[in-house]
Amino acid sequence: MSLVERVLAPVFGRRIDLPADLPRESLPGRVTLREGRLIPAIGGVLGRMKGPAAAVTLGRTIIVHPEVSLSRDLLVHELTHVRQWESDRLFPVRYTLESIRRGYWNNRYELEARDAEKRVSENHPS
Numbered sequence: 001m002s003l004v005e006r007v008l009a010p011v012f013g014r015r016i017d018l019p020a021d022l023p024r025e026s027l028p029g030r031v032t033l034r035e036g037r038l039i040p041a042i043g044g045v046l047g048r049m050k051g052p053a054a055a056v057t058l059g060r061t062i063i064v065h066p067e068v069s070l071s072r073d074l075l076v077h078e079l080t081h082v083r084q085w086e087s088d089r090l091f092p093v094r095y096t097l098e099s100i101r102r103g104y105w106n107n108r109y110e111l112e113a114r115d116a117e118k119r120v121s122e123n124h125p126s
Contacts (some may be wrong), residue, residue: 012036013063019070032061033070038063047104049075057081072124080113091110095124 005015013036018027027033040063043053054068054080062078064070085091091109098107 009019009036011038012058012061013039016064021068022075023074027071028079028082030060031079034063035066036059036063037066039063047099049104057085059085067117073121075119077113077117080116081109084109084112 004119013034016033016035018024018033037052039056039058040052040054043049043056044051047053052065052067053068055062055064057063057078060082062075062082064074068074084095090093095107095109098109102108104110
């Protein structure tokens with residue numbers, strides 16, 4: 001493990017590979033997967049969830065809680081957040097304001113991500 005990885009791991013978790021049951025092309029090369037507890041736990045608290053978030057996206061990094069399997073639907077959901085981060089420099093601020101105003105479940109960015117999940121599930125049933 002590199003020095004950078006040793007510094008990042010306690011906060012952002014360890015790097016992981018895409019699960020074998022998901023097609024390699026489903027993960028763009030610019031996106032990094034990590035597995036960690038801290039960031040999803042913080043996401044769960046901020047989202048007023050009953051437990052940790054299944055995953056949290058920060059820029060091009062998706063941090064998956066270790067007790068959650070990265071499914072196709074969850075990956076699609078989180079890749080929607082990657083796109084949101086990339087398309088709007090103020091996304092973190094806008095996302096936070098949406099969450100404060102409407103809560104996690106009614107946050108327009110979460111609604112968009114859940115809609116993307118639903119479309120993929122309808123077009124490509126498991």
